[in-house]
Each structure stands twice: as structure tokens, then as C-alpha cells.
Amino acid sequence: MSALLEITDLQVHYPLRAGLLGRHHDVVRAVDGISFAVPRGKTVGLVGESGSGKTTTGRALVRLAPVTAGSIKYDGVELTGLSDHAFFAYRKRIQMIFQDPFNSLNPRLTIYQILAEPLEIHFPKQSRAERENRVTELLRLVGLEATHLYRYPHEFSGGQRQRIGIARALAVEPEFIVCDEPVSALDVSVQAQIVNLLRDLQDKLGLTYLFIAHDLAVVEHVSDDVLVMTGGKIVEAAPAEQIYAHPRHEYTRKLIDAVPTL
Amino acid sequence: MPDPTPAPLLQVENLRISFHGRESIVEAVKGISFRLEEGRTLAVVGESGSGKSVTALSLTRLLPPPPGCKVTGRILYRGKDVLTANASELQKIRGKEIAYIFQEPGSSLNPVFSVGWQIAEAVKLHLPQIKDVRGRVVAALKDVGIRDPEKRYDAYPHELSGGMQQRVMIAMALACEPHLLVADEPTTALDVTIQKQILDLLREVRHRHRMSTILITHNFGIVAGFADEVIVMFRGQIVEAGSVATVLREPKHPYTQALIACIPRLGVRARRLTTIDYSKIEAALAAAS
Numbered sequence: 001m002s003a004l005l006e007i008t009d010l011q012v013h014y015p016l017r018a019g020l021l022g023r024h025h026d027v028v029r030a031v032d033g034i035s036f037a038v039p040r041g042k043t044v045g046l047v048g049e050s051g052s053g054k055t056t057t058g059r060a061l062v063r064l065a066p067v068t069a070g071s072i073k074y075d076g077v078e079l080t081g082l083s084d085h086a087f088f089a090y091r092k093r094i095q096m097i098f099q100d101p102f103n104s105l106n107p108r109l110t111i112y113q114i115l116a117e118p119l120e121i122h123f124p125k126q127s128r129a130e131r132e133n134r135v136t137e138l139l140r141l142v143g144l145e146a147t148h149l150y151r152y153p154h155e156f157s158g159g160q161r162q163r164i165g166i167a168r169a170l171a172v173e174p175e176f177i178v179c180d181e182p183v184s185a186l187d188v189s190v191q192a193q194i195v196n197l198l199r200d201l202q203d204k205l206g207l208t209y210l211f212i213a214h215d216l217a218v219v220e221h222v223s224d225d226v227l228v229m230t231g232g233k234i235v236e237a238a239p240a241e242q243i244y245a246h247p248r249h250e251y252t253r254k255l256i257d258a259v260p261t262l
Numbered sequence: 263m264p265d266p267t268p269a270p271l272l273q274v275e276n277l278r279i280s281f282h283g284r285e286s287i288v289e290a291v292k293g294i295s296f297r298l299e300e301g302r303t304l305a306v307v308g309e310s311g312s313g314k315s316v317t318a319l320s321l322t323r324l325l326p327p328p329p330g331c332k333v334t335g336r337i338l339y340r341g342k343d344v345l346t347a348n349a350s351e352l353q354k355i356r357g358k359e360i361a362y363i364f365q366e367p368g369s370s371l372n373p374v375f376s377v378g379w380q381i382a383e384a385v386k387l388h389l390p391q392i393k394d395v396r397g398r399v400v401a402a403l404k405d406v407g408i409r410d411p412e413k414r415y416d417a418y419p420h421e422l423s424g425g426m427q428q429r430v431m432i433a434m435a436l437a438c439e440p441h442l443l444v445a446d447e448p449t450t451a452l453d454v455t456i457q458k459q460i461l462d463l464l465r466e467v468r469h470r471h472r473m474s475t476i477l478i479t480h481n482f483g484i485v486a487g488f489a490d491e492v493i494v495m496f497r498g499q500i501v502e503a504g505s506v507a508t509v510l511r512e513p514k515h516p517y518t519q520a521l522i523a524c525i526p527r528l529g530v531r532a533r534r535l536t537t538i539d540y541s542k543i544e545a546a547l548a549a550a551s
Binding site: 049050185188189191192199216217218220221241244245257260261 | 530533
């Protein structure tokens, strides 16, 4: 099967300036030369601690972080050199779900406004009725009711807000979703619901996921392949069923040890 | 001659907490009772909205005053009812006897003061007899495994990682040598690897300081190997209580069973995670009452 996303030697470096004139020049190598591929319709898990560069990797894919060097090939097209105008089409195909459902929804907008905004940008020709139908359909898709349409984010629980975040990502009919710690801020019971929802949506819509998290138990569960990242580098890549049974890298073993056992 | 059955460190009887809005009354805790013996660790497990955090806050009357919030029942700390204590008695309990650490260290610390200053404030308030406050704070920072404590004294919260901030919170709680530490979701905002470090640290300090501990959490996964007793809360009620070993091995209530079942396990790649069927639990509750 051909890969939908292919990353080769990706680097994201941030310059560090110190001193009065900001001269002393050093760089933080947030992502330091990583390569991996995500096959269409599959889930690749990216696991690591805070500061490992996993979030930066995800953000680089949607141009929320600057790429220093390397190649990002999406569906055969090199994304790194594209102009913003040419990249616009890919914003629709690649979407992102964020970690914190409390801070990633605008508190002053109703759920309808939150979900209609990406539609207005990417489907400007849609009529108002079409748009309303689509928003209602999206809510149903993520397990919310049409009666929730004109409420504000603060009226929802953490799990419901994450459902809204997912609906917003799905609004523009993407193929690829970067899930950046989508369940880390949730109760374990709600985490299970959201993980199942992502699974169901993948089956129904044929989505491809890059699933970023720090909890190896969750990543192992949702992913086909798992990448383990630390210090900006991928230290282990293996199919999910092998990563727990035969961890090869010492850091992977550390992550496994950190998972609480019942 | 010592009393053959000493009073428990903490005894909560028929605790009810309700919040009174303009049009509605929300009963967050519906008459719960539990006790904690000296030197033991109690875990309170439940989901968001189960009433576990307001229960923790009520132990030192940290909830808003009436009429906004009404607390009834009895909270006996060393035999003395916290709910009828006056301001100066409360002052002695808060921080000195019962100390807290909260979920988000980033928002519990004051961003405009150095961490050393913030710990020093607590020390000066509760232990006025101590002359070398700075030395005491440095010792407290060292105690929780912060390297270069002298230098870190002057660090501001934003200069520290989440794990380090939580260590500072623990140092602050321990600086006044409390007898009871209430840890309200101390690791929820942290990475699993940091979670393990913080739990190991808490286990070590409570042993060293011979402290009793209450751990509030939504995750049964961190209860095993940490607490002696557990109570499981669902919508303001205790649905199950017992020793951790027994409850984990043979959970009796369907809610407890569901909470344990929804934790993802390593090496078990089921297609779907188990979720909680609330209608089943409501039916079980209705049948019980």
C-alpha cells in the first residue's frame, strides 16, 4: 500500500538568542532529522514525553511550526516548498485535533459558529441551509444532539468539548487528521469514549491518523504502527503488537514501566 | 493508659454539600461518611462531577461561604469538628495540619513571585519560630528532589517544567510538616513518566514524614500500590468502599467494575476500549435504594 504521508529527514530548529543584542546564536533542535511514513487508512502513533518533539512534528505538518529542512510528501506532492496559496488546498485535506478542549474552542462563539467557520472558508459557495444541515450532521456524527447547536463551549463537559473539536476537524471532509494528545486532558472513562469515537470515524470515513500521545497504553491500543520519540529523534519504530512484547530501545522500556499496572 | 480504640485522624459523618444558584440547587455530595486512620492512605476515586474534589475542599472549609454553598454533617479532625471551628482554629488547621496539592501546578503557583518566596510565605505563617526561613525552604526543595535548590529558590514558575512545578507544590505543602496531605489529582496534567516520578516521590515523603494521605483521582490505575483504602464516588454518593486490594480484585458495584474496565492496558490490543454504561449503573443504584 502506498503511503499517504511520507516524511524524510524532517528538521525543525528554533534559534536561541541571548545577550543584549541577541547575538549569541544557538538552536534548539526540536525535531532533529526524523523519517516515517503513514499508510492511507491507518493510524500511526507517535509517543514520547513533553519536550520530545512529538507535538512540533504534528504542527509542522499543518504549517503551525516552521520546517528547517527535510521533506514532507503528502499524496505524492512535496508540501514544504509550496506557497501559502498552493498550501490552502491541503489545509482542507489535513486537519488537527488539539489536546486541550478548554482552550481550543473560542468561548464567545456558539457551537454552530465554531463548526460553520471552517465551512465558510473552505466551501464559500454553500448556501445557508446546506451549511446548517452539514453542521447538524457533524454533531450527530460525533454523538451530540442538534439541540446543542446554539450553546457556548462553557456549557459542555471536557469530553463533549473534545467531540466538538473533532466535529470541527471533520467539517471540511479531511483525509488525514493529526490528533495531538486528544485524550490526555480527559478522565479515563471519557478517554475510552473518545478513543472509540475516533475508531468508529476511521471505519466510517476511511480516515488516516497521526496519533500523538505520551501514554503508551493508549497509543499501543489505537495504532497500527508506533513511533517512539525522544530528544527530537525517533528511537524506535515497530508495529503496535510488537512494541510492548519486544521493546528494543531502553527509552521504550522506560515508557512501558511508567504505565500504571492494576 | 492509652485509649484502646484511638479516635481516627479524620472522621467524616453524613457530609452533604449543596450549591445554591438563583434558580437551582445542586447537591454535589449527598450524605457520605468515611474515616481515615493515622498514617494511612485513602484514595477517593470518581469521575468529574462525582463530588470528590468538593469533598476534599470541605475538609478545611475552602468552599465558598453560605448562602452560595451549604455544607452539613460533621468533619471531625482529631475529634474536633471543622465545620464549627472559628477563624483562628481554622487557620491552625489549614496548611499546618492539612495541606493540599492540586491538579494544575501551573495555575496554583503565583506567576509573579519566585517559588522560594512562595514557600517562604507559608513557612513564615505556620512556623513563626523558625529563624532561617531560607534554609528551611532550600531544605524543602531538596527534599522533593529538586537539583540545585539554592539556585531554584529564585526561579519563577514559568521557568520550571510541569513536573518540577508539581514538586514545588509538594515542597510547599510539606514545608509546614502537615499531618494530612490531600493530593487532588496531583498527576493528571503530567506525562505518564513524570506521573510515576511524582507518585514515587509522594510515597517516599509520606513514609519519611509519617503523613496520612488522601489521594483524589479519576484513574484507578494509580491507586494500586499507592493507597491502603479506597472509596468510589458516583454522583455525590459512595458506591463502594474497602481495602484497595479487595476492591481491585473483586469490585462489587457495577460502577467500580466499569471504572476499572475502561483503563487501557498494555499488551491487550482490543479493538475498542470498554466504556461506562450509565443506564446500567443508574439501574443498580435504583435497585439498591
